Amino acid sequence: MTRTEYLAKLHKYLKKLPKQDYDEAMDYFTEYFDEAGPENEAQVIADLGNPKEAAHEILSNLLGKRMGEAGRNASKNTQNILWIALLAILALPVALPLLIVILVLLLTLVIVIFALLLTLAALSLASLVTGFALLWESLTQLTFDLPALAIGLGSSFLSIGLAILLAILTYHLAKASQFIMISFIQWLIKGGKKS
Structure with missing residues (x-):
């Protein structure tokens, strides 16, 4: 060969x-x-x-x-995993209370926003009911006093207008809150990275 x-x-x-x-x-x-x-x-x-x-x-x-x-x-990989696990265990006493505080703050924020929206909706409804009640009252007073009729009509229209403004404000705040909540949840799901 x-x-x-x-x-x-x-x-x-x-x-x-x-x-x-x-x-x-x-x-x-x-x-x-x-x-x-x-x-x-x-x-x-x-x-x-x-x-x-x-x-x-x-x-x-x-x-x-x-x-x-x-x-x-x-x-090396096993060693790295063990170090990460050890650090996670050691960080638990600090991280767990922080996590609980953050979750409680988020829950409080959601409750406050919901309460604000509910309050605005209730004010809008109350203003609308008051406006129609004043309108009815002023129309029934037509025979007795003309200045009272003018004040009653003005107050009722003011109250109805305020009800409409509050309803519009409530709607826009609800839409903004929904958008913010959905964006925040998507951000959490993606792991805090910008899209």
């Missing part, structure tokens, strides 16, 4: 390796033959063994090397 035949057979056995590993292995064997010289090719082939055995040895060494790297990486 010649050097060219040996390297061709070695190429056949090693061609499925990743390019970098394949190039390193073939360079090693080519340099080995170059250093020995053409007159010692037979001795080099005898020292290396047949190409299949040489390829098997290279694959075994490469596999051992990859397994060692994977073991070191797995050990």
Whole structure:
């Protein structure tokens, strides 16, 4: 067997390796033959063994090397996970009360907004009822006193107008609150990242 035949057979056995590993292995064997010289090719082939055995040895060494790297990486990952778990346990006495305070503040804010909207709706309804009551009262007073009728009509229209304004304000505040709540919930779901 010649050097060219040996390297061709070695190429056949090693061609499925990743390019970098394949190039390193073939360079090693080519340099080995170059250093020995053409007159010692037979001795080099005898020292290396047949190409299949040489390829098997290279694959075994490469596999051992990859397994060692994977073991070191797995050990590092396990160590990192343990440190994170330890830090989470140690941070729990501080983080848990903070989380509870934040949740209570958020719940309080929701309750306050809901109470404000309910109050505005109740004021709008009360103003509307008062306006119609004043209108009815002033129309029934038509026969008795003209200035009382004017004051009653003015007060009733003012009250009805105030009811309409309060209803519009309540509607817009409810829409704004809904938008803010939905945006905040989406922000929490995405993990606090801007979209």
